[in-house]
Amino acid sequence: MRVLTAEQMRDLDRQAIEEIGIPGLVLMENAGRASAEALLRAFADRCCAPVLILCGKGNNGGDGFVVARHLRNRELKVEVLVLAPREKIGGDAAVNLAILERCGQTVRFVPDDESLAAALVDARAGLIVDALFGTGLSSEVRGHYRRAIDWINASGLPVVAIDIPSGVDAGNGHILGRAVQADLTLTFAAAKLGHLLSPGAQCCGRLEVIDIGIPKHLRPRPDDLHLWTRWEEAATLLPERPATGHKGTFGHLLVIAGSRGKTGAAILAAEAGLRGGCGLLTLATAASAQPVVAAALAEAMTEPLADDDGGISVDALPAVRRLLEGKAALALGPGLGQTPRTAAFVRQLVADCGLPLVLDADALNLLAADLSVLAPGRRIPPVMTPHPGEMARLVGCSVAEVEQDRVAVARTFAVRHGVVLVLKGAPTLVAAPDGRIGINGSGGPVLATAGSGDVLTGLIGALIAQGLAPFEAARLGCYLHGLAGDRLARRHGAAGVLAGDICRELPAARAALNPKGETAC
Ligand SMILES: NC(=O)C1=CN([C@@H]2O[C@H](COP(=O)(O)OP(=O)(O)OC[C@H]3O[C@@H](n4cnc5c(N)ncnc54)[C@H](OP(=O)(O)O)[C@@H]3O)[C@@H](O)[C@H]2O)[C@@H](O)CC1
Ligand SMILES: [K+]
Structure with missing residues (x-):
């Protein structure tokens, strides 16, 4: 199976959106919906308590908003915390935030240490969804993001990471200061190097690759540099x-x-x-x-x-x-x-x-x-x-x-x-x-x-x-x-x-x- 670098994944996304014309919102919908379904398959028994969804300000957070909507549609209780101020959410993530709120979901913004700490004290959850950072994390995790990751890891609750455990560098598996320890990681289109290389690999738990509708004929550039040798191969x-x-x-x-x-x-x-x-x-x-x-x-x-x-x-x-x-x-x-x-x-x-x-x-x-x-x-x-x-x-x-x-x-x-x-x-x-x-x-x-x-x-x-x-x-x-x-x-x-x-x-x-x-x- 093919394994992608973060740059190759971005190139595939770009080709799907710009050259084929699939709107980014469709890819995000596919990613979030399939993630909600995979989460339910794996952890149906944990979903009688609220599912706590922690979102960052980028598109990984956007996936989190879509997951929240699809869990609500199945009449599950979700709590959504966003670790950035509302005005910092843009693009497709902002569209999905607005849709989620119009569906009646309360979304709490916790852009600093103090508000995050207060929200986490109140949180009552049976399962955590980590939608803080995906392939866009570019430097060491800082400030209240670091505190959130520590809290997740100390919670003892099962954790589902969207795309990659936050804090793992998707390109090489390095830990950027702190990383979420997930039980299940749901990634899109293909595994990334960060899922397979140590120490990132040890943060992923079980890794599931989800099809989000990127046409199969698209080849990332440069092509086929990394091959994952698994049972089938x-x-x-x-x-x-x-x-x-x-x-x-x-x-x-x-x-x-x-x-x-x-x-x-x-x-x-x-x-x-x-x-x-x-x-x-x-x-x-x-x-x-x-x-x-x-x-x-x-x-x-x-x-x-x-x-x-x-x-x-x-x-x-x-x-x-x-x-x-x-x-x-x-x-x-x-x-x-x-x-x-x-x-x-x-x-x-x-x-x-x-x-x-x-x-x-x-x-x-x-x-x-x-x-x-x-x-x-x-x-x-x-x-x-x-x-x-x-x-x-x-x-x-x-x-x-x-x-x-x-x-x-x-x-x-x-x-x-x-x-x-x-x-x-x-x-x-x-x-x-x-x-x-x-x-x-x-x-x-x-x-x-x-x-x-x-x-x-x-x-x-x-x-x-x-x-x-x-x-x-x-x-x-x-x-x-x-x-x-x-x-x-x-x-x-x-x-x-x-x-x-x-x-x-x-x-x-x-x-x-x-x-x-x-x-x-
Ligand atoms: N493209 C697509 O079509 C699809 C993409 N999809 C999803 O998008 C994800 C990639 O999204 P993304 O590129 O928006 O980046 P993401 O991982 O959400 O986070 C980056 C944000 O965090 C910030 N930030 C960075 N470093 C930081 C730090 N150290 N400490 C604090 N903040 C930091 C950075 O802000 P900046 O620092 O640049 O201002 C930026 O805003 C991908 O993993 C998948 O889940 C799916 O929906 C399928 C379709
Ligand atoms: K994540």
Whole structure:
């Protein structure tokens, strides 16, 4: 599903109003009416007490006036507070304010701290509608707006946010001083980045996207930059599994991973490759680690590589070049260690490997010193899967700087280096070399466990080996990995699940996602 920036949403509104000729009042009517209906579906039991609707002075407040009118039409009691003086309400919002008052609704104007405090003392409500700010919030929430948000959050009442919880920046999910904590957020036409990126995402509660009648053929400018990977989208990405297929049909993945003392990472990546559906898998590792990995994973073929103090040596390159023949993809990195000779091995291998690549963990750290080996313009872009710490090393900044604008950091890196960049986190982002960003819609804190990233690496490698292009493999891999975690969290809770558990859950997660549906999630 498409995800819009605040500017793209404004552009869609503008096209609908100015180019197509749909009056803004019609869009506001559609938005407010559908919001009232959604609110009733979710909270009918709370509406015997008055519904308190807090409105700002912009069009978000205008939506609030329409919601109030439609709730009244259903004979519900509403209380409407406007946090601005009457004369500051203009445009479509003013039209709807006038209509609401002519319907007999009392509207109280509380433009300052004192009047707001007095009104809130009197308020008796079973449910709150937050129509203070939408996509037009442009700076830190101040003054009595801040007090109203604090009051909403302390009220203990269910909260429905119109378009976006007030205080969340629709463009990036940042909190502008204070933000409403909603139980249900009703947004219009499409989700915005602020609904999906942290910390704004955590303020939304359940997110429902409402059709307000913007014609489907209109494309926001610039188009399709952000894609939300949810169940439906992920299902369409699944590689085919023909009934006549055999192990050669589903690709041979080469995993180069592990070193003495870090065999677990290699085993997890390889097992995830096999559980991710590739037909054959070879795990190549330092000679001193090979007996351990061979004993742990009967289904993988293993290869001992030239060893340098427990890690893979640069002398392994000729043997590895032979191993690359006949393989569909290479996953490189988990548990490699960081000795200088392993660094030389990784750099030379990445520089001249023509296979689709998935680079993770130590491979990322070893490449960070010299990214030129990535050689932008490769026919098949490598996939890189850093967590924020690894990302910070790759771009030479702090983790806080990465977290400050994850979308920009991921996109800039992917475009500059011609790679598919998977920036792990809540949510995980997948950036393509053409600037598109996939925002993953599954997973949670259950995935924050040692070895979880190694599982993702093997899984993405397996999906590429089964024929997916790197961007699609990375998006589907992240979704399946998160879905496996979500399924485990439902059964066991979000703490204490092991990476091996996530790995073993992958086939069931994939089966659940299959449109032919062998299992229900
Ligand atoms: N366009 C359409 O067709 C449709 C739009 N729709 C709805 O419109 C919403 C967007 O409306 P919007 O652009 O009027 O902005 P909105 O979010 O109501 O608030 C901005 C107001 O707050 C003010 N303000 C800003 N920052 C502030 C601060 N820190 N502290 C205090 N005040 C601050 C700012 O005033 P200013 O500071 O600029 O004087 C401005 O007046 C959108 O989210 C959706 O709900 C739907 O009806 C569907 C059709
Ligand atoms: K709002």
